[in-house]
Amino acid sequence: MKVSEFAEFYRLIRQRTVSEKHYIRFQEFQAERVVRGIAETVGLKGKLMLDLGCGRGGYTKIFQKQGGIVVSLDMEHPPVPKLFRAFVQGDATQLPFKDNTFDFVYSSSLIEHLPVPSKFLKEVCRVIKKGAVFYLSFPPFYTPVGGxxxxxxxxxxxxxxxxxxxxxxxxxxxxxxxxxxxxLYIMTIRKARKLAKAAGFTILKTKTRFLKINPSRIPLLNEILTWHVEFYLQK
Structure with missing residues (x-):
């Protein structure tokens, strides 16, 4: 991102708890930029995709703008239902979908809040189609924002x-x-790699959100320097 974008991002971080509208805009800002990276690996137009842990719906809104057919899932009913075309209230570790349903699955800042992340990853692997991509991201626990x-x-x-x-x-x-x-449960890059492979995924690449440099690939230091890691996983 440009310096001006980082400044705007910082402003949105500070204001995200002011109201639901502010938090949705905080999510949208990130989603608009995350989509650029996703587009390098997978197209979203016309794809049936699952937004896991959708929260207020900021990411869902942007994915819908990109032409994705989005099913959004969260434990709690959304405060602004009109943002969602298809919302399912449910548990990410017990997904109410058939095997091999989705063309793309997205999950950001969810896995570190789950007591049994292995079950979550196995469920995603079950409902995603063979060859499809699963975008998984989170702030590693030992980074400045991971706590x-x-x-x-x-x-x-x-x-x-x-x-x-x-x-x-x-x-x-x-x-x-x-x-x-x-x-909050301790989730690290190393642990996520191990769990993803055990669940049946191949790791296509790892990136650091919004940064051109990629400390997520530096052994040991990655757990401290990667403020938000992005995994591109394939079934």
Whole structure:
């Protein structure tokens, strides 16, 4: 991205919790740019695709503009239903779809919130067509943003100390990363690679979102320098 785009992105990050409209725009901004990268690997026009963990629908909206036939799934009913042409309320680890249904599956910032990510990946592999691409992305746990509400303390403190500091300075109410309020599980690039392969996927490539340089491919340092990793997986 250009410097001006990074400045706009930072502004949207700061404002994303103001209202539903602000959060949707935050998602749309990312989706508009993520689609550029996806288009290098797979076309979306006319493809039946699944947006997993769709949230407010910012990504769904952009994928629909690109001509994708989008089925959106989330645990909670969307606050702005009109954004969705096909919404399914459900569990990403128990997908209510037949085998080999989708031409493309998209999931961003979801896997790190799932207690059994292996089950999630196996379900995606089941419902996606042979040869189709699954875009999986998340902020690795030990990066500056990977700790979510526990950042930056998760990078250099044990869990008990990190959650204490987050309660004191970040307005967190969690006593553990993965308690009912935190809902965060440690996900790393190395772990995601291992789980994806075990689920039946081939890793086509990994990228770092919005950056031309790609620290996601640097052993060890990738877990610290890759602010948001993108996996392109193929069944």
């Amino acid at each position: 979510h509400q526990f950042k930056p303390y998760n990078m250099f403190l044990p869990e008990r100390a990190a959650t204490f500091m987050a309660r004191k300075f970040n307005n967190s109410r969690s006593y553990k990363y993965n308690d009912e309020r935190g809902k």
